[in-house]
Amino acid sequence: MGVSLKDVAQRAGVSVKTVSNVVNDYPHVTPAMRARVQQAIDELGYRPNLTARHLRKGRTGIIALAVPELGNPYFAELASAVIDAAARHHYTVLLDHTAGMREKEMLVCQGFQTHVIDGLILSPIELENQDLHGRTDTSPLVLLGEREYDAPYDHIAIDNVAAARSAVRHLIAIGRQRIAFLGARAESARQPAHLRLRGWREELSAAGLPHDDSLVAPTDGYGRADGAQAMATLLDRGVRPDAVFAYNDLQAIGAMRVLGERGLRVPQDVAVVGFDDIEESRFGAITLTTVAPDKQAIARQAVNCVISRLTDSAEAEPRRLRPGHDLVVRESTLGRHQ
Amino acid sequence: MGVSLKDVAQRAGVSVKTVSNVVNDYPHVTPAMRARVQQAIDELGYRPNLTARHLRKGRTGIIALAVPELGNPYFAELASAVIDAAARHHYTVLLDHTAGMREKEMLVCQGFQTHVIDGLILSPIELENQDLHGRTDTSPLVLLGEREYDAPYDHIAIDNVAAARSAVRHLIAIGRQRIAFLGARAESARQPAHLRLRGWREELSAAGLPHDDSLVAPTDGYGRADGAQAMATLLDRGVRPDAVFAYNDLQAIGAMRVLGERGLRVPQDVAVVGFDDIEESRFGAITLTTVAPDKQAIARQAVNCVISRLTDSAEAEPRRLRPGHDLVVRESTLGRHQ
Structure with a gap:
C-alpha cells in the first residue's frame, strides 16, 4: 500500500492539514514547516495524487507549448526549460511545433486540444493581430518572442x-x-x-x-x-x-x-x-x-503567467515581461586565447 | 458557420458517407476517390472535428513521447519526426523528458497522465526489465533505442x-x-x-x-x-x-x-x-x-505501433522492428575536398 498524507504527518510530527497545505502549495506555510514536511515526504517517498488534485480544481494539469521548430536547438532548449519549470508546479507540457506557418499557429491558438489543456504558451512567427483578436478560446494564452502584438495577452520577450x-x-x-x-x-x-x-x-x-x-x-x-x-x-x-x-x-x-x-x-x-x-x-x-x-527566466515567467491567469489574476491587465540577456564573448570575435 | 461534411460531399460530387470514410481514414476507399475528396476538403478549408472523432472511439488523440533529453539534438529531431508522424494520423504528442533517470522513467511508464493519453513511446536509459514487468497500466507502450528488454512490448531500434x-x-x-x-x-x-x-x-x-x-x-x-x-x-x-x-x-x-x-x-x-x-x-x-x-522510419514505426495496438492488434505478439541506417562519410575521415 502507498504512503498516505497521514504517514507523512506522523513522520513530520504535524497535522494532516499542514501536510496538505504543503503538498498543495498553499500560502501561509512557513519555510521551516515546509522544509520539515518536505523532508518527511522525501524520506517516505510520498507521491501526491497530482491528477486527482488537478481534477478537483477543474484542471488537467497540462500546459501546451507551441514553438516554430524543435529542430532549432534554441526552441529545444527553451522547451526543456519550460518542461522543467512546469514540473515544479506539477504541470506537464504538451508540445507541438507549428513550422512557423500561420495556419498552424491559428489552429493552435484557436483551441488546440482544449479538452485537455489548461493554458497555452505560443511562440508565433506569422500570426497576425487580427488572428489574436479573433480568438474565442478562453484558456490563458502567453506569447513568447520578438513579434509585437496589440492584443490582450501576456507577452514575454527580451529587449x-x-x-x-x-x-x-x-x-x-x-x-x-x-x-x-x-x-x-x-x-x-x-x-x-x-x-x-x-x-x-x-x-x-x-x-x-x-x-x-x-x-x-x-x-x-x-x-x-x-x-x-x-x-x-x-x-x-x-x-x-x-x-x-x-x-x-x-x-x-x-x-x-x-x-x-x-x-x-x-x-x-x-x-x-x-x-x-x-x-x-x-x-x-x-x-x-x-x-x-535568459532562457530559464523566459520559461519560468511563461509558466508563472499561465498559472497565475488560472488562479488569482484571470482578469489582470496583460503583462509585458522583459527577461534579461547577456553578450557572451568568445573566439569568433576575440580569437583563440593562446 | 463552418464547412460541413455535406458541403464537401457536394463539392466532390460524392456521398456524405464517402467523405466520412476518407476523413476517418477507413480502408476500402480508392486512391483516386481519396484524392478527389481531399481536393474538395482543401478547397473548402474543411476541418474535421478531430476531438469529437477521437472521443467517439473512447480516445483522446494524444500519444506521449518520453525521451532522455530534448537538449540532445538527436532526441529533438526524433521528437519532431514523431510529432509529424502522429499528426498524419490526427494525433498530437505530449512530450516529456526523463533526464535518463530511472525513477522518472518508471513514473512515465507506470501511468503518466493516463487520463489523457492513448499510448506511450518511451526511450529509456536506466529502466530495468523488472520495472517493465511490474507495469500495470494497460495503454500501449512502445520502446525505442539501444537497451534490450525481455518484456512484452514493441521495441524499435536500428541494428x-x-x-x-x-x-x-x-x-x-x-x-x-x-x-x-x-x-x-x-x-x-x-x-x-x-x-x-x-x-x-x-x-x-x-x-x-x-x-x-x-x-x-x-x-x-x-x-x-x-x-x-x-x-x-x-x-x-x-x-x-x-x-x-x-x-x-x-x-x-x-x-x-x-x-x-x-x-x-x-x-x-x-x-x-x-x-x-x-x-x-x-x-x-x-x-x-x-x-x-533512419529517424523518419523510427518515428513512423513507433506511431504505427501505438495506433495498431489501439485498433486491430492489441493482442499481437510484441514486435522487434529494425529501421535502417547509413554511414555518411564526411570531412572528419576523408578530409576536405580541395
Missing part, C-alpha cells in the same frame, strides 16, 4: 533592440566598420527580424557609421543552411564585410562554415556574432560570440 | 552492432589501427553503449586488430562536454589514437574541439566518426562522418 545593439557595439569596439546583418526576411509587415535589424541600424548610427543596405542579407529560413547560403550570396556579390551579426546562432554557424570554405579567417578577416547562445556555439572549432537570452 | 561495425570498418579502410571508443559508461548491466562497443570489438577482431581497452574512454553523460573531457583524459594519459569512434555526434564534436585545441589535425592525425547524424554534424568547420539512423 531585442538593446540586445542587438550590444552585439554591434562589441563589433565596433574591436574595430569593425562593415558589419553585415544576416537573416532578415524580405521587408514586410511580418519581419521577424525587425527589432534586431533596428538595433543594428541604431548602433551603427550612434557610432557615426553608415548603414549600408547592401550589407543586409535576407534568408528564407532560420537554419544553418540559410546562414550558409546568405553568406555565400553576399561574398558572391562582391560584398566584403569585416564582421557579421547573424539573426541567430544557427545562421552564424552556417556563415562561419562558408567563410572557412572561402579561406576567410574568423575573427581575423571576419568577426562573427550570433544570437541565442545554443550549446553548440560553445563547442565549434571556433566558439561563437553570441547574445544569450 | 546498433552492425552500425558500429560499419563505422569501424570505414576507419580501418582508411588505414587507421588505433581506434578509440568514446562514450562507454563504466561497465555494468546498464551499459547503454554495449551494442556499439560490441560492434567496435567485433570489427577490430574481424580485421585482426587487437582491442586495446586503454582506448575505451568512459563518459558520465552524452553531451559535447562529456566527449571533450573524455578526449582530454585519453590524451592526458598519453594514449594517442589515430581515430575516434564516438558513441554519438555530440561527443564526437566535443572530442574534435579538444583535438583542435591540442594542435591535432582532423582527419590527418585523428579521424573521427560519430553516431546520430544530427544536423550540426553537417555544418562544423570540419563536417562529421557519422552513422545515420
Whole structure:
C-alpha cells in the first residue's frame, strides 16, 4: 500500500492539514514547516495524487507549448526549460511545433486540444493581430518572442533592440566598420527580424557609421543552411564585410562554415556574432560570440503567467515581461586565447 | 458557420458517407476517390472535428513521447519526426523528458497522465526489465533505442552492432589501427553503449586488430562536454589514437574541439566518426562522418505501433522492428575536398 498524507504527518510530527497545505502549495506555510514536511515526504517517498488534485480544481494539469521548430536547438532548449519549470508546479507540457506557418499557429491558438489543456504558451512567427483578436478560446494564452502584438495577452520577450545593439557595439569596439546583418526576411509587415535589424541600424548610427543596405542579407529560413547560403550570396556579390551579426546562432554557424570554405579567417578577416547562445556555439572549432537570452527566466515567467491567469489574476491587465540577456564573448570575435 | 461534411460531399460530387470514410481514414476507399475528396476538403478549408472523432472511439488523440533529453539534438529531431508522424494520423504528442533517470522513467511508464493519453513511446536509459514487468497500466507502450528488454512490448531500434561495425570498418579502410571508443559508461548491466562497443570489438577482431581497452574512454553523460573531457583524459594519459569512434555526434564534436585545441589535425592525425547524424554534424568547420539512423522510419514505426495496438492488434505478439541506417562519410575521415 502507498504512503498516505497521514504517514507523512506522523513522520513530520504535524497535522494532516499542514501536510496538505504543503503538498498543495498553499500560502501561509512557513519555510521551516515546509522544509520539515518536505523532508518527511522525501524520506517516505510520498507521491501526491497530482491528477486527482488537478481534477478537483477543474484542471488537467497540462500546459501546451507551441514553438516554430524543435529542430532549432534554441526552441529545444527553451522547451526543456519550460518542461522543467512546469514540473515544479506539477504541470506537464504538451508540445507541438507549428513550422512557423500561420495556419498552424491559428489552429493552435484557436483551441488546440482544449479538452485537455489548461493554458497555452505560443511562440508565433506569422500570426497576425487580427488572428489574436479573433480568438474565442478562453484558456490563458502567453506569447513568447520578438513579434509585437496589440492584443490582450501576456507577452514575454527580451529587449531585442538593446540586445542587438550590444552585439554591434562589441563589433565596433574591436574595430569593425562593415558589419553585415544576416537573416532578415524580405521587408514586410511580418519581419521577424525587425527589432534586431533596428538595433543594428541604431548602433551603427550612434557610432557615426553608415548603414549600408547592401550589407543586409535576407534568408528564407532560420537554419544553418540559410546562414550558409546568405553568406555565400553576399561574398558572391562582391560584398566584403569585416564582421557579421547573424539573426541567430544557427545562421552564424552556417556563415562561419562558408567563410572557412572561402579561406576567410574568423575573427581575423571576419568577426562573427550570433544570437541565442545554443550549446553548440560553445563547442565549434571556433566558439561563437553570441547574445544569450535568459532562457530559464523566459520559461519560468511563461509558466508563472499561465498559472497565475488560472488562479488569482484571470482578469489582470496583460503583462509585458522583459527577461534579461547577456553578450557572451568568445573566439569568433576575440580569437583563440593562446 | 463552418464547412460541413455535406458541403464537401457536394463539392466532390460524392456521398456524405464517402467523405466520412476518407476523413476517418477507413480502408476500402480508392486512391483516386481519396484524392478527389481531399481536393474538395482543401478547397473548402474543411476541418474535421478531430476531438469529437477521437472521443467517439473512447480516445483522446494524444500519444506521449518520453525521451532522455530534448537538449540532445538527436532526441529533438526524433521528437519532431514523431510529432509529424502522429499528426498524419490526427494525433498530437505530449512530450516529456526523463533526464535518463530511472525513477522518472518508471513514473512515465507506470501511468503518466493516463487520463489523457492513448499510448506511450518511451526511450529509456536506466529502466530495468523488472520495472517493465511490474507495469500495470494497460495503454500501449512502445520502446525505442539501444537497451534490450525481455518484456512484452514493441521495441524499435536500428541494428546498433552492425552500425558500429560499419563505422569501424570505414576507419580501418582508411588505414587507421588505433581506434578509440568514446562514450562507454563504466561497465555494468546498464551499459547503454554495449551494442556499439560490441560492434567496435567485433570489427577490430574481424580485421585482426587487437582491442586495446586503454582506448575505451568512459563518459558520465552524452553531451559535447562529456566527449571533450573524455578526449582530454585519453590524451592526458598519453594514449594517442589515430581515430575516434564516438558513441554519438555530440561527443564526437566535443572530442574534435579538444583535438583542435591540442594542435591535432582532423582527419590527418585523428579521424573521427560519430553516431546520430544530427544536423550540426553537417555544418562544423570540419563536417562529421557519422552513422545515420533512419529517424523518419523510427518515428513512423513507433506511431504505427501505438495506433495498431489501439485498433486491430492489441493482442499481437510484441514486435522487434529494425529501421535502417547509413554511414555518411564526411570531412572528419576523408578530409576536405580541395
